[in-house]
Amino acid sequence: MGARKRRRGGFTLLETLIALTVVGLVLGNIVMVTRSTSEAYDEEMSKASLELQLDQTLDRIALALMAASASSLQPGVANPAFHSTLSYAQSLGVQDGAVIHGAPERISLRIENGEVVWIERPGEPGERIATWTRSVREFLEGELPNGVDDNGNGLVDESGLAFVIEGSIVRVLLTIEREGAGDRRLTYTRESLVRCRNS
Amino acid sequence: MKLHSQARTSRRGGVLVATLVAVMAVGGLSVCLLELDSTRLRRQVASIDNKRAFNLAEAGLAEGRFAVETGHTGTIGSPEAPARFGDGLFWVTATEIAPNVIGLESTGMAGTGRATLSLVVRRTSRDVAALGVLGSQQVLLGKNARVDAYDSGGERGAPKLPERFDPATGVAVELRSNGDIELGEDARVFGDAIPGPEGSVELDDDALVTGSTAPAQIETQPAVIEPLALEQGGDLVHASGTRRVLAGDGKSYGEIRVGKNSTLVLRGPLQLSAARLRVQDKGKLEIDCAGGNVELHVTDWLDLQAGSQLAFPNEDTRGLRLLVSATGSRDRDGNGSIDAPVRFSASGPFFGSLYAPNARLALPRGFQLYGAVAAGILQLGDEAQVHFDVSLRGSDPTASVDVDPLAWKVVEIPREIARDLAEDPFTTLDVAKDQLKPPAQAYEAADYELDLDYVDEAGVERKYKGRESDFDWKRAREVRKLRRREEKDD
Numbered sequence: 001m002g003a004r005k006r007r008r009g010g011f012t013l014l015e016t017l018i019a020l021t022v023v024g025l026v027l028g029n030i031v032m033v034t035r036s037t038s039e040a041y042d043e044e045m046s047k048a049s050l051e052l053q054l055d056q057t058l059d060r061i062a063l064a065l066m067a068a069s070a071s072s073l074q075p076g077v078a079n080p081a082f083h084s085t086l087s088y089a090q091s092l093g094v095q096d097g098a099v100i101h102g103a104p105e106r107i108s109l110r111i112e113n114g115e116v117v118w119i120e121r122p123g124e125p126g127e128r129i130a131t132w133t134r135s136v137r138e139f140l141e142g143e144l145p146n147g148v149d150d151n152g153n154g155l156v157d158e159s160g161l162a163f164v165i166e167g168s169i170v171r172v173l174l175t176i177e178r179e180g181a182g183d184r185r186l187t188y189t190r191e192s193l194v195r196c197r198n199s
Numbered sequence: 200m201k202l203h204s205q206a207r208t209s210r211r212g213g214v215l216v217a218t219l220v221a222v223m224a225v226g227g228l229s230v231c232l233l234e235l236d237s238t239r240l241r242r243q244v245a246s247i248d249n250k251r252a253f254n255l256a257e258a259g260l261a262e263g264r265f266a267v268e269t270g271h272t273g274t275i276g277s278p279e280a281p282a283r284f285g286d287g288l289f290w291v292t293a294t295e296i297a298p299n300v301i302g303l304e305s306t307g308m309a310g311t312g313r314a315t316l317s318l319v320v321r322r323t324s325r326d327v328a329a330l331g332v333l334g335s336q337q338v339l340l341g342k343n344a345r346v347d348a349y350d351s352g353g354e355r356g357a358p359k360l361p362e363r364f365d366p367a368t369g370v371a372v373e374l375r376s377n378g379d380i381e382l383g384e385d386a387r388v389f390g391d392a393i394p395g396p397e398g399s400v401e402l403d404d405d406a407l408v409t410g411s412t413a414p415a416q417i418e419t420q421p422a423v424i425e426p427l428a429l430e431q432g433g434d435l436v437h438a439s440g441t442r443r444v445l446a447g448d449g450k451s452y453g454e455i456r457v458g459k460n461s462t463l464v465l466r467g468p469l470q471l472s473a474a475r476l477r478v479q480d481k482g483k484l485e486i487d488c489a490g491g492n493v494e495l496h497v498t499d500w501l502d503l504q505a506g507s508q509l510a511f512p513n514e515d516t517r518g519l520r521l522l523v524s525a526t527g528s529r530d531r532d533g534n535g536s537i538d539a540p541v542r543f544s545a546s547g548p549f550f551g552s553l554y555a556p557n558a559r560l561a562l563p564r565g566f567q568l569y570g571a572v573a574a575g576i577l578q579l580g581d582e583a584q585v586h587f588d589v590s591l592r593g594s595d596p597t598a599s600v601d602v603d604p605l606a607w608k609v610v611e612i613p614r615e616i617a618r619d620l621a622e623d624p625f626t627t628l629d630v631a632k633d634q635l636k637p638p639a640q641a642y643e644a645a646d647y648e649l650d651l652d653y654v655d656e657a658g659v660e661r662k663y664k665g666r667e668s669d670f671d672w673k674r675a676r677e678v679r680k681l682r683r684r685e686e687k688d689d
Binding site for chain 1: 235239418
């Protein structure tokens with residue numbers, strides 16, 4: 001009676017093998033699904049984060065240029081088409097009938113480390129520098145350094161941050177590129193038109 | 200049997216624990232993922248809300264600017280009763296920084312977004328007479344020159360002005376400059392001489408200013424002359440020694456030249472434009488405004504030579520508006536000598552408004568001008584006199600008020616609303632959305648004392664003096680003149 005009970009409580013080798021195979025298949029599927037879901041999620045998160053970074057950087061640039069006086073805009077490079085550096089002065093208000101301007105400011109692309117930096121009082125005592133974003137491409141998306149307008153935006157060999165001044169309106173173009181999931185490169189580009197509110 | 204039962208119970212519990220652990224692990228993972236995702240979503244929504252709030256604040260500034268343009272204070276709504284705009288709200292606070300300089304501060308709220316923007320605007324009247332007597336760069340008065348004011352009340356004729364000015368009963372002039380005002384020996388200003396913010400009033404021996412000489416807080420900006428759209432008329436040279444009358448439809452001439460012993464009569468109503476207006480020695484330019492007013496634009500050269508004559512048989516200061524946009528000195532007649540944009544050597548007197556904001560206007564010795572005058576540099580020769588007619592203020596039917604932006608900037612959000620970032624701005628401010636007014640109905644209902652000249656919906660010019668709360672702004676299609684007492688009457 002006791003021996004019969006012990007036989008019923010165990011598994012045969014075949015049963016064990018079948019059970020292990022089924023469990024292995026189920027676990028394998030779970031791992032595969034989890035991994036692909038996780039990769040997709042990571043990629044989506046990377047894309048969203050990159051887009052957010054791009055939007056926030058463009059918003060910062062736009063706000064700075066909106067408060068700038070159009071007459072104070074000074075491109076840094078003598079390129080008639082676009083500039084990767086832009087100096088300006090913001091309006092602080094009116095005193096005794098005259099508009100008062102703040103300290104000179106500059107937004108610039110540092111190509112060597114792919115950074116957009118904002119500089120207050122550039123080259124003067126009390127200079128302040130803040131990095132507004134990283135991972136900026138050397139050239140705008142779709143553009144190659146070949147003397148040709150590869151991406152058809154009317155600019156030739158434009159840098160990853162490009163300013164185009166059209167009167168009191170500044171066209172800002174920015175491309176950010178980063179490693180995504182699975183060694184894929186994520187590249188995003190935004191373009192914005194900003195009107196300087198001060199003349 | 201007892202052993203068998205214990206073993207079965209133990210196995211069931213193990214599976215349950217394993218399942219619970221697995222479910223908890225998956226559940227925990229899901230919660231983390233959801234939390235991450237909702238954080239990202241919240242950041243995106245906050246970013247969108249901030250942009251919406253920014254746009255609302257911009258809309259507030261535009262509405263405030265329009266309000267100033269149409270004669271209102273510029274204040275729209277308040278934190279207690281903001282203006283409703285779509286799913287958000289805004290309010291604008293206007294502050295008069297200096298005469299005709301208004302600071303607008305607009306706060307917009309949408310969702311969790313908040314933004315506050317500031318814009319300083321300047322109100323400029325296109326009415327020449329609103330400037331008083333102006334030399335925007337400098338005013339120079341020669342020996343015994345005189346600047347005073349009178350009120351013609353729209354009546355014609357040159358008044359007999361008293362030799363001695365009584366500040367209690369007399370009408371005071373405002374002689375303005377953005378630079379210095381210099382008075383020669385025995386020169387008189389019966390009223391205020393107001394130099395620019397950095398300027399001063401310099402008085403020679405026995406020169407007198409009866410009013411204030413305090414500098415202005417802010418510079419006066421003369422309005423830009425808008426060209427007339429008229430049919431081209433070529434050149435008009437009248438040198439036949441006869442009298443010729445120009446009336447009817449005005450034209451845009453290259454040159455109008457009045458030769459020796461010739462008289463050219465401009466008969467109103469008439470609008471006329473000329474690149475050059477030249478009246479030569481013994482030539483005469485007559486303004487006949489019995490039937491209507493004359494508006495004359497000169498774009499390149501006003502050349503009233505010595506010995507020429509101006510005649511105003513109606514003696515009506517409203518009869519002529521002479522607007523000169525000419526600027527820069529150069530050889531205009533090809534004789535090798537440099538010509539200023541304005542040569543004013545005619546004999547007078549002159550009745551009307553004379554506006555040459557970019558030129559030096561030198562009135563000759565003993566010249567008399569009744570009406571209004573504004574120039575880049577205004578110079579009165581010895582014993583010349585300018586009698587400003589205060590009734591001209593607001594009399595120009597074509598003048599309007601311009602509101603020019605001076606300075607825009609992003610400012611700090613008011614602390615009381617920055618602290619509470621609830622998703623519903625109406626909850627933050629504790630206001631009922633349904634009871635809020637749209638922007639156009641939320642203009643400040645202030646009880647200021649108004650002195651207003653306006654054009655009603657039927658195009659009729661009207662005046663209003665009284666409390667602002669008693670005035671229905673819908674009646675005013677266009678504001679000509681506006682004075683609002685600074686103190687609020689509660």
